Amino acid sequence: MAGPTWNRAYIRAFSFDAEVRALYFGSHLAAVAVFRGENSVRTLEENEHFPVCDVAVDWSLPGVADALLDDWMDGQSELLLARLPADGSLTRELELAARSRGSEIAICRSQGDAFLPLTGGVDTVRSLFSGRSIRDSRKHEANLIQIGHLTVHHDTTISRALLHEAFELEAAGWKGREGSPMAAQPETKAFYETLAELGSRNHEMILHSLRLDGKMIAFELATRSGGRMDVLKIGYDETYAKHSPGNVLRWHVIESEATKGEIASYHFGRPSPWKTRWATQIGDLASVRIYAGLAGRAKYWASIAPRLWAKENLGEVVSAVRTLTGRPEAQVFQPRRTSAPPANRVSTPRPPLRASSPPELSLTKVPNGFPGLRLARLPDMGSDLEITGIPDEADAPADSTVRVTAGAATSEAARARSAS
Numbered sequence: 001m002a003g004p005t006w007n008r009a010y011i012r013a014f015s016f017d018a019e020v021r022a023l024y025f026g027s028h029l030a031a032v033a034v035f036r037g038e039n040s041v042r043t044l045e046e047n048e049h050f051p052v053c054d055v056a057v058d059w060s061l062p063g064v065a066d067a068l069l070d071d072w073m074d075g076q077s078e079l080l081l082a083r084l085p086a087d088g089s090l091t092r093e094l095e096l097a098a099r100s101r102g103s104e105i106a107i108c109r110s111q112g113d114a115f116l117p118l119t120g121g122v123d124t125v126r127s128l129f130s131g132r133s134i135r136d137s138r139k140h141e142a143n144l145i146q147i148g149h150l151t152v153h154h155d156t157t158i159s160r161a162l163l164h165e166a167f168e169l170e171a172a173g174w175k176g177r178e179g180s181p182m183a184a185q186p187e188t189k190a191f192y193e194t195l196a197e198l199g200s201r202n203h204e205m206i207l208h209s210l211r212l213d214g215k216m217i218a219f220e221l222a223t224r225s226g227g228r229m230d231v232l233k234i235g236y237d238e239t240y241a242k243h244s245p246g247n248v249l250r251w252h253v254i255e256s257e258a259t260k261g262e263i264a265s266y267h268f269g270r271p272s273p274w275k276t277r278w279a280t281q282i283g284d285l286a287s288v289r290i291y292a293g294l295a296g297r298a299k300y301w302a303s304i305a306p307r308l309w310a311k312e313n314l315g316e317v318v319s320a321v322r323t324l325t326g327r328p329e330a331q332v333f334q335p336r337r338t339s340a341p342p343a344n345r346v347s348t349p350r351p352p353l354r355a356s357s358p359p360e361l362s363l364t365k366v367p368n369g370f371p372g373l374r375l376a377r378l379p380d381m382g383s384d385l386e387i388t389g390i391p392d393e394a395d396a397p398a399d400s401t402v403r404v405t406a407g408a409a410t411s412e413a414a415r416a417r418s419a420s
Helices: 004-014 064-072 089-100 122-126 131-147 160-171 174-178 186-201 238-243 245-260 293-309 314-325 412-419
Strands: 019-025 028-038 041-044 078-085 104-117 150-155 205-212 215-225 228-236 265-269 281-291 372-377 384-390 401-405
Touching: 004 028, 004 186, 019 064, 028 064, 064 089, 078 089, 078 104, 089 104, 089 281, 104 293, 122 245, 131 150, 131 238, 131 245, 150 245, 160 174, 160 186, 160 205, 160 215, 160 228, 186 205, 186 215, 205 245, 215 245, 228 238, 228 245, 238 245, 245 265, 281 293
Parallel strands: 041 078, 228 265
Antiparallel strands: 019 028, 028 041, 078 281, 104 265, 104 281, 150 205, 205 215, 215 228, 372 384, 384 401
């Protein structure tokens, strides 16, 4: 998603007012990013077609993160980068650069990236699934073979006719009935046509298909480069739904890629029930907001302050959060929520939570776009503290809750709640 193929196709198809910023060190190209700037906010361009977002950067250059931040914040009070790998180089280095200059920064967890690792060979990948799922797929494939001649195709040169065959198959299914297939919107159709055309030149795109007597009955359109494969669109012929042609095709894709050993991970994008049946891991993604100058700082605090000062027990909320995180110097509403600390940062051990009963804590939320914390004293469990994360995206999954119990003794109510 950071390379020229994707971005050229996207800009050409959607015809938005793109701001392409190229950073040079002398004559050496150090980074290229595609932005949309609106109302003093520079935004890394992305939409529902992007599985993840990223920027092409040469990280071997010293000081490149500081140079990027200087360039990207030029004339802007706010920078928004959505759906970045939470522990990727861009998120990590920008955070270090922003904190070193005292800029306000909020890193909020985004809906993740579901994927299946394909390393270790076919047997290793098969071991990640139940024997029943493999047997069911083999049974469905045998049933399709009984009906006609079954073939599997992996096309890295995607002709316009081949792509349109996939368009028609998708439109014949539930997406067609809901009005959301690739071919429904001219811009979307043009995007995938251009992406297939440009990607076919250097084998960065692939169309997997399952055919019965020459007719396409299932397909997956994906990007395939940099050691990863990202599924963009899928479809199947509902006439053969009871034989699960999409699952039969996916097993062929998994076994083919695991055998070749060129692709390390098979990505499905935002988690959903069907995706999590295949994905064994969820990669952490994050939205990063950075604020610059007095205007940015004012914008940041102006969004939060009205809701904070109205709360009666703000001091207790701040104290409890700082004690819990073991970071008394941390800003309460900017917790880092990634699975591992960024490089070159030293994590201090967290002190144990004291068992003394905390005072009653009021409900505290912050505006959309910032991480939030809800803290509540549970009256029947004197030493329990409940912390609930409030996602910043409309399509994010339900709130997640963590309960921390201090001290060796736990009430029966706490035990029952923990068991449930």
